[in-house]
Amino acid sequence: MSAQGSTKAEPNGDPGRPQKELSTGLWLLKHTQGIVTTATAIGILHLRTSHVIYFTVGTLATSFTAKGLKRVIKQPRPPGSKVKKTSGMPSTHSSTISFMGTYILLSSLLLPLHPSLHLGSGAAARDNMAHIWIALVGVVAPVLVMWSRVQLGVHTPAQTLVGAALGVVKACLWFTAWNGTQVVFGTSPTIGDATSASVARNGLRTIIGARVDPLIAQTEARVLGAIGR
Incomplete structure (x- = not known):
């Protein structure tokens, strides 16, 4: 007789497969909402401008839009997903992080650095490097979150792509309206x-x-x- 042991939830959420512990990276991406909320709060307290408040309102509006579309489209999540309360199309995480990433990317490309982010006098090269790093965050973060939503088994690739499209379009319109x-x-x-x-x-x-x-x-x-x- 074989011994029974406890198992951990596998990223794809399929109860028919042997389950394993999440990697550290995937665990962090799973908790993106809490991490991003904390980072946004820190940003608001640090920058203290109407622009960062406007950015936050746009992020919330994108999230609510995605949630509203879920109620209309009502496309189920992938088979085996442990999330049952809400539908899958579009991915709210993908919408929100794509809005934030696109807005940050546009800000890095088209706007000067906030005074509190300047690296001192005579640091033009370092400021340019800061622009590049900020732009990379705006590109890489949405891709990682979208990948994690599929790996965790809570969304299909199509659901994350539609969510990303919503976030990108909303960010472009929101950024243009402000600037x-x-x-x-x-x-x-x-x-x-x-x-x-x-x-x-x-x-x-x-x-x-x-x-x-x-x-x-x-x-x-x-x-x-x-x-x-």
């Missing part, structure tokens, strides 16, 4: 109304950022002043 067509395309739109043309050309940053950033600075000064008393 304007002048930054993204180098051109101004042909709109009859002067106010609408100005907003489209210069982006929401000229409206929201100009009003919110001073409020953030004032709030920060008050908090630091209260702490210092």
